[in-house]
Amino acid sequence: MKLKYCSSVFLISILLLNISKNANAQDSKDTVEVINIKEKGKNLKNIGYGKQPFNHITSSISTVNGEDIQQNFNLNLGNTLYGRLPGLTVIQGNSEPGVGNPGFIVRGKNTFGGASLSPLIIVDGFIAGGNDFGSIFSQLIPEEVESIxxxxxAASTAVYGNRGANGVILVTTNRGSSGPLKINFSTRQGFSQAFSLPEFLNSGDYATLFNEARQNDGLTPLYTPQAINSYRSGDSPFAFPHVNWYDEVLRKTAPVSSYNLGFKGGDKTVKYFVMLNALGSQGLFKNFGDLDPESTNSTYHRYNFRSNIDINLSDNLAVAFNLAGSVENKANPWEYNTTSTFSLLERIPSNAFPVRNLDGSFGGNNLYASNPVANLLANGFDQSNGRTLQTSLRLTQKLDKLINGLSATGVVSINNYFIAGSEKNKTYTLFPVLPGAFDTNGNPILGQGIGLTTSLSGVETTRTQYRNFELQGALNYNRVINKHDFSAFLLFNTDNEVRNFSSGAESDPYKHNGVATRLTYVYSDKYIAEFSAGYMGTENYAAGKRYGFFPSGSLGWVVSQENFLNKSKVINFLKLRASYGIAGNENTGGSRYAFITNYNTFTGAEAALGNPNITWEEEKSLNIGADATLLNNLQFSVDVFKRDRSNILTQPLDVYPQFFGATLPDLNIGKTANQGLELALRYNSKSTGKLNYFIEANFSHYKNEIVYNAQLPQLNAGLIAKGGSIDQPRRLMAIGFFTAQEIAERATNPAKYPIPVGVTARPGDLKYQDIGGLNGVPDGIIDNNDLVSNGYPTGQPRTTLGLNAGFKFKGFDLNFVVQAVTGNSVNLNTGIFQAFQNNGNIGSIAVGRWTPETASTATYPRLSSVNDLNNFQNSSFWIKDGSFIKLRSAEFGYSFPKELLNKFKIGQARLFVNGNNLLSFDHIEYGDPESLAGYPVLRTFVLGTRIQF
Incomplete structure (x- = not known):
């Protein structure tokens, strides 16, 4: 299939090259782009279902160009957007090639419960699934993107009806342009490495501290001094092993590569853009496939293609045809994704067992029953292949003979994505070392084997699939009459989505029918009024409740066009704008067809009551903003907003008693509010000198609150969510470590030093503040009534700052992107930081443990060899400041002079080196604040070249 796709695209490109006519070449400017907002009135910006001149836009939008996001190497398009778009929070996801997607939140969280936060994602005017459904967006590459x-x-999202409240991401892909054929080739070669890995103690330290933990628990030591010395010396690695499991499984660097070939050109009849791309990453696993024929090396390859063709069949009829997609192939030893492997690496201590015994058999024991290296060598392998296909055919007919400025458009689009897998499995036998048992040569004796060795067997599976079929029909009107500028559209849309079905278990399709309109009036190029609306329905609600109306209105005033400002040398451009409207969110987290009452199949009894009035979330949004250019070179944009969301699904716990007698349905009764500020600045140097530079910064801040959530009455006022932030964590307040004296006093006065039920307190244990029970009076017990608001939600920073800067000087150029966030917490109360819990490992964080000698300086509770019911409570002790400043990407390059290139008939040639995830300044000593465990975030370095013929 890969060859078929590639061959088709090459044939199309050859056909287009024969059709196109010659035109005059246009030399590109070898300078930093200088953008004057006053000139943007001539530039059309994508605002959803159409484009508008920047001067006439009264809604709030942010845009990044595709050329800008080419500056870092990433397998996932979403990972190129950190710090780029004010208002967009990008949440670090799984970094494993071909598996994880980052999360997106627009203008902060404004819902709770199980409702989706993901914005709607549109590629070239059509639904592309979004991060919740499918990977069409994530598999695009920057080279095929014109802008995002x-x-x-609401002024910009109301046209998307009940799918617009979480924001909308619009991707516009590259198209052809009038001019001779331009051939662009680029390649990047480099490597990735783990940005950060957990740090665990060696075998000798593990054994020493485990003995200390047992003594703290009143138990006898497990390891003798001789055994600890053997762990440290390494003189008997099979009986007393020291295994760094990360070193055994992962390599230090993994190769990455990219090749891109593009064709662009056209004339007044045909314009075309054709692109082929190949991406490759070998992942962090060692090449286990080279060591065992029934394993495989970890690899990921993806081949993207795109052919965008625009044809003027006549003066009045135009056709636009898009054909694009990708072919991806992924292989891993043992498993499709590596979650289980990294869980083992984080859990198994370095002294648990050797990788292999002296006789070459796999080491192991009954406690862990799994050997990470053996899993990757002798458990089989997983291979998968994925396909995306994006097609659309658009016909546009001018109707000037009927009404001057009128046109009609009809479009059909099909988007598909699926992953099929081939799983080859087998099992193996582990052999434990018998403690203290040695043969006559001093070698350890092995015990009975654990598990069976089996032959390889396989199964084929469909892992996931997304499919969308969409039809659009629209009337468009654009007319300028003297000082009056009119534009309008009326669009009819229907689409049919099938989301995330696998193994043939296809769910009922999600169907949407809708009408959208936008009416814009501009007087004298300075007074703007706009009305937009969506009327949309879906089959997921009861008859009579399926359609809703989502209107919005906005106003704009181009103040710089007024007589009192139009000659100002300071204010070159100034536009004020305001909008108010309504948008919806249909992904509320409720069950499908929740208006139907369900019955138990066997008894016939009601299982859950239906809610015939269930509907989508509704958000009313107010936005006030301004855009300006000062002193010709400083661009400025500011927005303040307020969003009020209602109809959030929640249980009516404060209305109906728990003994109501039936499972209550969720009701649309929840409410939230969210407000914030966004700011964008850009300074461009004058382009007349040899040195050209720009500095661009964006700032976003928001604050939300729960207005109503039908919560049960609480004894502790600190547990009341109403009035607090969405997802506000509530934890016990840690107030230090117990001293020996306090433990002694507690024997006679337990209420003075309360502890959780079932806990036996010892010196060095965490103690917690007794907030209170009934009427807020302390009750001498530590329980859920003592939880208080503490820290911020994880992965939802309140404040984000992005900085993008660059310069060019005599052919050399440098640019970089820095992102900073604050108002974000990191919770260290997870497995890799919980020493010895659940027979787990011990990390370097535990070196600062409490002992009688370090009582005044301890940074970690006393160690315990059993599961600790006190110290690992959900408490403030484990909450750390998640603020950080990261150098997301940097690129340094050199462009060869045109005088030299002209001799070889080369239009442009550039060499460059770039990297991403380069530096982090944060408060987390033991890992990356965005990703503490699992497949690590990748730091990547590449060397590349771009050539244009």
């Missing part, structure tokens, strides 16, 4: 636009307020 974020729609943030």
């Amino acid at each position: 636009t974020l729609l943030k307020d």
Whole structure:
């Protein structure tokens, strides 16, 4: 299939090259782009279902160009957007090639419960699934993207009806242009490495501290001094092993590569853009396939293609045909994704068992029953292949003979994505070392084997699939009459989505029918009024409740066009704008067809009551903003917003008693509020000198609160969610470590030093503040009534700052992107930081443990060899400041002079080196604040070249 796709695209490109006519070449400017907002009135910006001149846009949008996001190497398009778009929070996801997607939140969280936060994602005017459904967006590459636009307020999202409240991401792909054929080739070669890995103690330290933990628990030591010395010396590695499991499984660097070939050109009849791309990453696993024929090396390859063709069949009829997609192939030893492997690496201590015994058999024991290296060598392998296909055919007919400025458009689009897998499995036998048992040669004796060795067997599976079929029909009107500028559209849309079905278990399709309209009036190029609306319905609600109306209105005033400002040398451009409207969110987290009452199949009894009035979330959004250019070179944009969301699904716990007698349905009764500020600045140097530079910064801040959530009455006022932030963590307040004296006093006065039920307190244990029970009076017990608001939600920073800067000087150029966040917490109360819990490992964080000698300086509770019911409570002790400043990407390059290139008939040639995830300044000593465990975040370095003929 790969060859078939590639061959088709090459044939199309050859056909287009024969059709196109010659045109005059246009030399590109070898300078930093200088953008004057006053000139943007001539530039059309994508605002959803159409484009508008920047001067006429009254909604709140942010845009990044595709050329800008080419500056870092990433397998996932979403990972190129950190710090780029004000209002967009990108949440670090799984970094494993071909598996994980980052999360997106637009203007902060404004819902709770199980409702989706993901914005709607549109590629070239059509639904592309979004991060919740499918990977069409994530598999695009920067080389095929013209721009990515974020729609943030109701004036821009209302046309998307009940799918617009979480914001909309619009992707516009590259198209052809008039001019001779331009051939672009680029390649990047480099490597990735783990940005950060957990740090665990060696075997000798593990054994020493485990003995200490047992003594703290009143138990006898497990390891003798001789055994600890053997662990440290390494003189008997099979009986007393020291295994760094990360070193055994992962390599230090993994090769990555990219090749891109593009064709662009056209004339007044045909314009075309054709692209082929190949991406490759070998992942962090060692090449286990080279060591065992029934394993495989970890690899990921993806081949993207795109052919965008625009044809003027006549002066009045135009056709636009898009054909694009990708072919991806992924292989891993043992498993499709590596979650289980990294869980083992984080859990198994370094002294648990050797990788292999002296006789070459796999080491292991009954406690862990799994050997990470053996899993990757002798458990089989997983291979998968994925396919995306994006097609659309658009016909546009001018109707000027009927009404001057009128046109009609009809479009059909099909988007598909699926992953099929081939799983080859087998099992193996582990052999434990018998403690203290040695043969006559002093070698350890092995015990009975654990598990069976089996032959390889396989199964084929469909892992996931997304499919969308969409039809659109629209009337468009654009007319300028003297000082009056009119534009409008009326669009009819229907689409049929099938989301995330696998193994043939296809769910009922999600169907949407809708009408969208936008009416824009501009007087004298300075007074703007706009009305937009969506009327949309879906089959997921009861008859009579399926359609809703989502209107919005906005106003704009181009103040710089007024007589009192139009000659100002300071204010070159100034536009004020305001909008108010309504948008919806249909992904509320409720069950499918929740208006139907379910019955138990066997008894016939009601299982859950239906809610015939269930509907989508509704958000009313107010936005006030301004855009300006000062002193010709400083561009400025600011927005303040307020969003009020209602109809959030929640249980009516404060209305109906728990003994109601039936499982209550969720009701649309929840409410939230969210407000914030966004700011964007850009300074461009004058382009007349040899040195050209720009500095661009964006700032986003938001604050949300729960207005109503039908919560049960609480004894502790600190547990009341109403009035607090969405997802506000509530934890016990840690107030230090117990001293020996306090433990002694507690024997006679337990209420003075309360502890959780079932806990036996010892010196060095955490103690917690007794907030209170009934009427807020302390009750001498530590329980859920003592939880208080503490820290911020993880992965939802309140404040984000992005900085992008660059310069060019005599052919050399440098640019970089820095991102900073604050108002974000990191919770260290997870497995890799919980020493010895659940027979787990011990990390370097535990070196600062409490002992009688370190009582005044301890940074970690006393160690315990059993599961600790006190110290690992959900408490403030484990909460750390998640703020950070990261150098997300940097690129340094050199462009060869045109005088030299002209001799070889080369248009442009550039060499460059770039990297991403380069540096982090944060408060987390033991890992990356965005990703503490699992497949690590990748730091990547590449050397590349771009050539244009």
